Amino acid sequence: MSTVTGSTGLLHNESIPSNRKKIIVLGSGPNRIGQGIEFDYCCVHGLMAIKESGYEAIMVNCNPETVSTDFDIADKLYFEPVFWEHLWEIIELEQPEGVIVQLGGQTALKLAKKLVEKGVKIIGTSFDSMDIAEDRGRFSDLLRDLEIPYPQYGTAYDVDEAIEVANRVGYPVLVRPSYVLGGQRMRIVINDDEVEKAVISLLKHIPGNKILIDHFLDRCQEAEVDAIFDGENFHVMGVMEHIEPAGIHSGDSNAVLPAFNLTPLEVTTLEYYSEKIARALDIRGLINIQFAIKDGTVYVIEANPRASRTTPFIAKAYGIPYLNIATKVMLGEKKLTDFTFEKKLDGFAIKEPVFSFNKFPGVNKELGPEMKSTGEAIRFVKDLRDPYFRKLYKERSMNLSK
Structure with missing residues (x-):
């Protein structure tokens, strides 16, 4: 939160909330491989639309190289890391009508679950719908129900399960986790040894993540x-x-x-x-x-x-x-x-x-x-x-x- 030290040495809050209806927009944080400046364009135009609709537009982002963090784009800017601890303090103070997570890429989307758990309204698509799309297994089940073709798949939580699934759907396979940025830890593998290496690497860096094994459609x-x-x-x-x-x-x-x-x-x-x-x-x-x-x-x-x-x-x-x-x-x-x-x-x-x-x-x-x-x-x-x-x-x- 924005705080300053007073003459007594105690911290006090310099952000005074207004009485207007507010919408918070979550940015994408620092530019990095897998998520770049494209989402800044999304946030800027989203903030403009929020103001045109009569709300106070509040931006939460921490990248000084973006237009969304310019002083005159949002009604109020919180130059803070797009992490839950910082966001929750801002929400408690501002009491917004809701939070938009669709404009800040995967970084913003990953905070949707905690927002719902705290009773904060997500503006737009509901969290459960987002979760179906992001959870590879749930999404494939939806495609099956809709009779839409998709690559054969299976889910696993360890190496043995992953190898079993890979042999069932047929090599080559795509090994990938859920809720990741820019295809992080995704691998195309062609045999059991490569599946083992890919899964061990994935679980080392993203412990407990559900692993989806898709048949890879080659040359398409x-x-x-x-x-x-x-x-x-x-x-x-x-x-x-x-x-x-x-x-x-x-x-x-x-x-x-x-x-x-x-x-x-x-x-x-x-x-x-x-x-x-x-x-x-x-x-x-x-x-x-x-x-x-x-x-x-x-x-x-x-x-x-x-x-x-x-x-x-x-x-x-x-x-x-x-x-x-x-x-x-x-x-x-x-x-x-x-x-x-x-x-x-x-x-x-x-x-x-x-x-x-x-x-x-x-x-x-x-x-x-x-x-x-x-x-x-x-x-x-x-x-x-x-x-x-x-x-x-x-x-x-x-x-x-x-």
Whole structure:
């Protein structure tokens, strides 16, 4: 909390709460591999929407390099680590109407459980819906009930269980934990020895975490959908097709908006499955869903019930204030039918991952399911004959042929 030392040597609080209705927005903390500056854009536009809706906007973040921590963006800024101990003190003082966790990436989302346990209202999607999406086992069960294809999977808590599951679903498999940042500790493995090493490493760094073992869909196309749902109406912000093949983390992949090589049926299926999932999870606000397409079948890999790192990219590419709209939907102030969506993109937009390997010379530069990029850039091309796009696609073809 913000405290100063008085003449008596005792600490007193310098933050005086107002009588206005307040909404707290949780930021993403320091920029790091797996979570970067993209979420600052989300928080800034969320704060603007909160103020436009008549609430006092309170920002909690601790990164001096972000716009969300500028003195004139929020009505009140708490420059504090995005940790539970700090957040709870702020909540006790400010007594907000609720807290928004959808705009600060995985760091903010991981605090949702403690908020619910303390009786604090989460603005937007409920914690239970978030937990279904984040818990790999529960989410796969939901997909089964919705009759949506997904890779065969199983869950485990130790090495022996993991090896048994891996043999049942078939190698290669993707070994991954729940509630992690940027694909942390995810590994693609091809035999029992590699499963053992991956699980031991995972449990060493994340003790007690439930381990999900997925059959890995090799040599397939990846795509993702970002969307908004208000409880009644569903809107697809964008369908992005990855240039890199499956197995590379979405944050490390070049991606093209709109999709360039998927069939109309595949794109329609992506959007159809996305809406089914959003309705089943009762999303209020943002959702990002990752897909794999192989032999004409669309498989769902995962869903993120929050702003993704590509949400700002799509908003900028199409020239639509999607984060402002989504925040007002979360607050219950607006429905999607209150807005018009005119996409202004002429041609294609390509998301380029930004890497900082020159600052970490000893780091393994090989890309995989664990994210290694530190940001992203955007490039606009008029058509697919553009030399830059042709070079990227040629490299993809070479990778697939290996």
